Amino acid sequence: MTADFLTATRTFYDAIASDYAERFRSEYDKRPVERAMLEVFVERVGAGGEVADLGCGPGRVTGRLAALGLSVFGLDLSESMLAIARRENPGLRFVQGSMLELEVADGALDGVLCWYSSIHTPDDRLPDLFREFRRVLRPGGHLLLAFQVGDVARRHENPWGHRVTLDFLRRRPEEMTALLADAGFTLYSSTVRQPDAELDELSPQAFLLAAL
Template structure:
């Protein structure tokens, strides 16, 4: 893996931003289990009294916008400036900013919730503990976290995608138990693991957690 994996990810998603936005604009429309997971996450945050929610690795912002429709004070952060530009065009009036989950520019204990929706998949194993430490730092005690990711036990180099454009990113597939173990080590209580499409070629998973007090 390139030592410049973060720069490779930024460049790759800058390249595919327009095609990615077109292809995923209605990505939630036929995903009832994803919709139910997001609704449950929103219910938890509202029940806890609400507050800011960060969609980290937001891409073109379709999940961020959906969370706002569910009544959350959601904003998006993405590594790719082109993705942030697309998100701002697609969802005017919603806050989007360029940033990295490896170094979140957010105040300590400033968030009621944080979501990383199929964005953790490009973070190599040795960087995940630091990312989760950032997640814990920016969440208030008891703050809610939901992760969505591909399930497996390998890393694949993605060289093309979203309209055939060139990319150079690794996609890391992990079992939910490994992700949950990292979360516990980082100071989270894991409340649920849900497997999505277990019989398909590329299953997914949700993990619900909350920051320990």
């Protein structure tokens, strides 16, 4: 496996973890669509369902899923992000790793959340990523995928004064849906909302909920 993009992603988020966590501390107060999609995901998975929050960052969504009744753990490449997640969610489990190679048994999970974390995976690795999601989900398990819509990556350079750079890849919902179907998923819902100027967004936001 070519690890260059994994190293770049880890380095970027290790550098910005504290600033990122502070900047987005209360972001869900202003995101009703996102809150609604997470609640739909929880209902589809079912109370007590075993779920992985992959690319969990500072663990805000992991904590929200736990509060909504799921048995959830978080995974991220960045140890700096995980340190914040553990500090802010002391009762939850957080592990370092790549979502392309999960240390999870086949069919062990009821749900997978990939919340804006596939946006650093190169196009040619998305089929591998979605096959890995299928591997760890039981029959009937659910996947919720969130990402920005578009065709051109947005490059973030020197955020908050840190000397790091990373591309945030944008995708089309119909293309992602086709890749999910190739991996064995059936689409349950596709939601796209337009960019919110108050949140300084430049792209529409997509949410795909799929099941095995």
